[in-house]
Amino acid sequence: MKIETEEPEDIEVNMTAMIDIVFQLLIFFIMTFNVAPQEGDFTIKMPLASQPSDEIPLDEPPELIRIALRSGDEGKISTIDVDDEVEAQTFGPSDTMFLELTNYIEEKLAADGDPESANETEVEFDIDYELKYSFTVKAIEAVSGKVINGQVKKLIEKIKFKNNANDG
Amino acid sequence: MKFNKKRKSEILEGDLTPMIDMTFQLIAFFMLLINFSKVDQAEEITLPVSELAVPPDGSLEYKMILNLEPGGNVIFAGQRIPSINVMGPILSQEIRNAERENVAVADVAVIIRSHADSKTGLVQKLISKCQDSELESFVLRVKDRETK
Numbered sequence: 001m002k003i004e005t006e007e008p009e010d011i012e013v014n015m016t017a018m019i020d021i022v023f024q025l026l027i028f029f030i031m032t033f034n035v036a037p038q039e040g041d042f043t044i045k046m047p048l049a050s051q052p053s054d055e056i057p058l059d060e061p062p063e064l065i066r067i068a069l070r071s072g073d074e075g076k077i078s079t080i081d082v083d084d085e086v087e088a089q090t091f092g093p094s095d096t097m098f099l100e101l102t103n104y105i106e107e108k109l110a111a112d113g114d115p116e117s118a119n120e121t122e123v124e125f126d127i128d129y130e131l132k133y134s135f136t137v138k139a140i141e142a143v144s145g146k147v148i149n150g151q152v153k154k155l156i157e158k159i160k161f162k163n164n165a166n167d168g
Numbered sequence: 169m170k171f172n173k174k175r176k177s178e179i180l181e182g183d184l185t186p187m188i189d190m191t192f193q194l195i196a197f198f199m200l201l202i203n204f205s206k207v208d209q210a211e212e213i214t215l216p217v218s219e220l221a222v223p224p225d226g227s228l229e230y231k232m233i234l235n236l237e238p239g240g241n242v243i244f245a246g247q248r249i250p251s252i253n254v255m256g257p258i259l260s261q262e263i264r265n266a267e268r269e270n271v272a273v274a275d276v277a278v279i280i281r282s283h284a285d286s287k288t289g290l291v292q293k294l295i296s297k298c299q300d301s302e303l304e305s306f307v308l309r310v311k312d313r314e315t316k
Contacts, residue, residue: 013226024189029198040221041279041311046295046304075287102192129289136288137216137310152220163296 042140045160062122062158065108067101069139071128077135084108098142105143105155122158210235210243215311216284224309226277230271232262233309234298236282240290240304249287259301273302 012026065084074076080101089104091097109117123143124127127136145154171213213235235243249255266276278298282291295306 015188019184019188019191022195025195026191026198029195029202032202033198034202039215039224039309040218041224042218042221042308042310044306044308046234046299046306053196069288075225075285085316127292129287129292131288132284133282133286133288133291134216134284136291137218137284137308141220143219147219161292161295163292 002129021119042137042144042159043157044140045158059103062120063117065105065123065143065156066120066126066162067139067143068126069131069136070129075130075132075135077131077138080139098138099141101142102146102155106146106153111156118154118156119158121156122160123156124160126162210237210281213237213243213283214285215281215309217313218310219313221310221312223312225277225307227254228277229275230269231277231279231307232259232264233281233292234294236280236286236290236294238283238285238287240286242294252290252297255294255297256301259298259303263301263303274304276303277305277307278303279307279309 035112063084066080068081068083070078070081077097078093080097082089082091082101082104091100092102094100109121114120125139126135127139140159143156145152147153232244237243240252242255244253244258249258263273263276266273278295280291280294282294291308298306
């Protein structure tokens, strides 16, 4: 008896439909693609003022530096007043006042000699109602750290605002 | 004269595998980078620039993004609210939504995207209004300027 052997055939799947869908998906994603600018955050601490606390705090309160940002014409910054409960200083009005503030904070932390002092120091901003927000961010940046040769040196991370919401 | 017998015409099939591979990789790339949360980010807000801000924390349990315009309008979830003073019910509703997801009020992060020219007093007023609703975790969002 003669047995006929059939050669195995390649099964061909029709890819056209899949490729159509894939290209439609690709076009959809290309059309909806939006290159958003990279954003960053500054975290600020604003605990509720009326929190009842019967417990005695175990840790010592952090060292507090009070920084007042004073507004001039058209919401531009006029002066920066710094009070660290030992001495008070005023920076500005000048173009370098934020740099002076950064240097002051850096020197103060270095003078403490304790590498942990940055974590134990807190800054409270007292900001004029009319001051433009961009200057506030510059001041927060000035106390948060500085960039040296592309490397970020962190200074103070604990930042809070004095409530001036009703001054306007 | 002898003519060759006409050959049967064949369909030329190119190998589509590399093209399909490439296309799928492109789709995966765009899918990963696509940003559907545009409703939270009002494009009319020009954020102040900073090079020291840290990248946004993706691990926040529950966040609400409040966009503050220079005139004092707040844009929340694509809706323009004409005054900070009328934010109370909206904040309460959002807190109830968070509580439904088992997130405590203290863990709700309020992300403030304020225009660079807004008065800082308005930002503080917005923070104060949020504090009235017992919110206490705040983040100031800025545009990142890359360090050189």
